[in-house]
Amino acid sequence: MIKAVIADDSAFLRTVLRDVLSASNKINVVGAAKNGKEAINFVRDLKPDILILDCEMPVMNGLEALRRIMDATPLPIFMFSSLTQEGASVTLKALEYGAVDFLPKPTRGAHGLEDVAQELIRKVEIVVRKERLRRLSWDKKPSGAPVKKKSPVELTKGKFDLIAIGSSTGGVQAAVEVVKNLPARTRPIVWVQHMPPAFTKSFAERLDDLSAITVKEADEGDVLRDNTCYIARGGLQMRLKKQGMSFKLKVEGNEKVSGHCPSCNVLFNSVQESFSDNVLGVILTGMGEDGADGLLSMHKKGAFVIGQNEQSCVVYGMPKAAHERGAVDIELDVKDIAKAIVKKGGAFT
Numbered sequence: 001m002i003k004a005v006i007a008d009d010s011a012f013l014r015t016v017l018r019d020v021l022s023a024s025n026k027i028n029v030v031g032a033a034k035n036g037k038e039a040i041n042f043v044r045d046l047k048p049d050i051l052i053l054d055c056e057m058p059v060m061n062g063l064e065a066l067r068r069i070m071d072a073t074p075l076p077i078f079m080f081s082s083l084t085q086e087g088a089s090v091t092l093k094a095l096e097y098g099a100v101d102f103l104p105k106p107t108r109g110a111h112g113l114e115d116v117a118q119e120l121i122r123k124v125e126i127v128v129r130k131e132r133l134r135r136l137s138w139d140k141k142p143s144g145a146p147v148k149k150k151s152p153v154e155l156t157k158g159k160f161d162l163i164a165i166g167s168s169t170g171g172v173q174a175a176v177e178v179v180k181n182l183p184a185r186t187r188p189i190v191w192v193q194h195m196p197p198a199f200t201k202s203f204a205e206r207l208d209d210l211s212a213i214t215v216k217e218a219d220e221g222d223v224l225r226d227n228t229c230y231i232a233r234g235g236l237q238m239r240l241k242k243q244g245m246s247f248k249l250k251v252e253g254n255e256k257v258s259g260h261c262p263s264c265n266v267l268f269n270s271v272q273e274s275f276s277d278n279v280l281g282v283i284l285t286g287m288g289e290d291g292a293d294g295l296l297s298m299h300k301k302g303a304f305v306i307g308q309n310e311q312s313c314v315v316y317g318m319p320k321a322a323h324e325r326g327a328v329d330i331e332l333d334v335k336d337i338a339k340a341i342v343k344k345g346g347a348f349t
Contacts, residue, residue, distance in 0.1 A: 002128050005031040005046060007039035007062070008054040008080065013113065017052070020117040026125060036065030043069050049128045051077045052120075054105070055090045063094055070098040076127045078120070080105045088202040095172040096206075100127050100314050104196050123169065126287060126315055155330075155343040158304060161278045162224070162247075163187055163346050164271045166264030166295075168194040168286025170314025174334050175207060175284070179229065181338035184212035185348035187280075189229035190240060190249070190271070192264045194286065197235035204231040222249040226348075232262035239270035247274060258290040264318070268294025277302025280346045282337065283328065284308045286318035295327040306340055307331045 004027050008014050014032045021027040031042035036053075037060045043051055051069070055062040066077055079102035081091035091102050101123055103116050163186070167174055171193045195203060201217045207229070208215040216222075218230040218238055224247045232238035237253040250270075257263035264283075268291060271279055281303050283291050299305050307328035310316040312335070322328050332340055341347065 001028045002026060002050065002124060003028055003030045003046070003048040004050050004052060004124070005029070005033065005039065005042045005048040006052045007033040007036065007042075007057065007065070009034050009057040010054075013054075016113050020113055021121065024117075024121045026121065036060030036062055039065045040068055040072075043073055043075065047073075048075065049131070050124055051075060052080065052124075053077055053094075053099075054080045055087060055094065056082065063090055063097070066094050066097055066099060074098065076100045076131050078102060078124065078127075088199040089206075091199065092172060092202055092206050096176060101169045123287065126317075127169075130315065155340055157343065158280075158345045159278060160187055160280045160304075160345050162271065162275055163189040163280045163282065163341065164268060164298070164303075165189060165191040165282040165284065166268065166286070166291035166318065167192070167284035168260075168288065168290065168315075168318060170285035172203065173314070174308065174312075175203075176210060177334050178282075178284075178338045178341075179207045179213070179215065180210045182211065182213055183342060183347045184227060186213050186227055186229075186341075187346050187348075188224040188226055188247075189213075190218075190224070190232075190238065190267060191229055192232040192238065192262045192267050192291075194260050194262070194290070195234045197233065200231055200234040204229075207231070218249050218251050220249070220251040222251075223247070224249070232267065235261055237266045238262050239266060240274055241270070242274045258293075259288060260290050264291030265294040268298055272298040272301050272303070275301075275303070277304075279303040280341060280344060281305040281327075282307075282341070283319050283322045284334070284337075285313035285315055287315045288317050289321035291318050292321035292325050292327060295322045296325045299327045299329075304344060305329050306337060306344075308334050308337065 018029045033039040035057045077099045204217040215229040239250040307319040309331040312333045
């Protein structure tokens with residue numbers, strides 16, 4: 001059984017969340033806190049496998065509690081966040097501070113919570129399983145064993161006109177690591193990160209603050225330009241279309257593809273229709289298989305594809321699926337991906 005602590009200032013939501021998680025017969029809720037201060041104490045005393053944490057609470061909010069917990073007794077933390085601009089901003093900070101993922105806070109009481117319960121349970125299982133395996137692997141290492149350093153991967157330089165990236169669970173942390181290390185002169189980037197509509201604008205603005213390039217939420221009709229990264233809007237599909245000598249973005253359609261809107265597969269399939277061996281593809285941490293088929297179609301046309309390796313992924317799902325299909329040329333630690341993009345020719349020299 002997975003031991004969980006929940007923290008929310010609503011007694012009603014605490015009760016319903018406890019009932020929903022316990023009914024799975026996979027998760028045992030060992031504590032229910034009504035504020036961040038209680039959450040810290042429960043985590044310290046009960047030593048749960050996971051904490052499900054509300055962002056907005058009295059006495060101490062979720063963000064401050066998260067920071068203190070990650071400093072003292074780190075563990076996987078999921079955030080419940082409101083679907084507002086302020087909620088999005090706080091959630092993105094929480095992900096940067098170490099939360100593994102988030103879910104929008106239900107707005108329809110018990111019925112709304114039941115709608116997201118299965119997704120939450122599935123994510124909790126996967127994240128806790130990985131954390132347990134990581135700790136088991138760490139415990140088996142002999143004390144004082146030297147750390148084996150990997151030699152840098154040699155990448156031959158090519159000519160690329162576009163960089164296409166997909167990410168999901170853990171993608172905020174990965175995006176920060178990649179984008180902040182890209183030089184100011186970089187080829188156009190199109191990027192799908194699985195997020196609700198209220199979050200992608202804040203995500204783009206945060207990356208823009210950290211980056212030497214311009215990062216923006218994609219608009220219908222945007223013409224691809226160098227030194228710019230276009231983040232797909234939550235709730236809409238993003239496609240690339242050739243128009244004359246330039247390429248424009250189509251931002252429309254709210255259908256789910258591969259279970260997502262926006263979908264990496266939708267973007268990647270549109271990329272392979274217009275580009276061939278002059279595309280650099282990147283698939284980062286994420287749950288599920290979205291992006292694998294689209295990357296394979298790009299790869300068959302000559303695209304070079306970088307996958308995030310299992311060790312540095314929060315969830316090795318999307319990169320694994322792409323790797324198993326034969327769509328990935330090389331797997332790298334997330335800390336080396338920006339360097340690889342530059343070495344491979346995704347930036348100007």
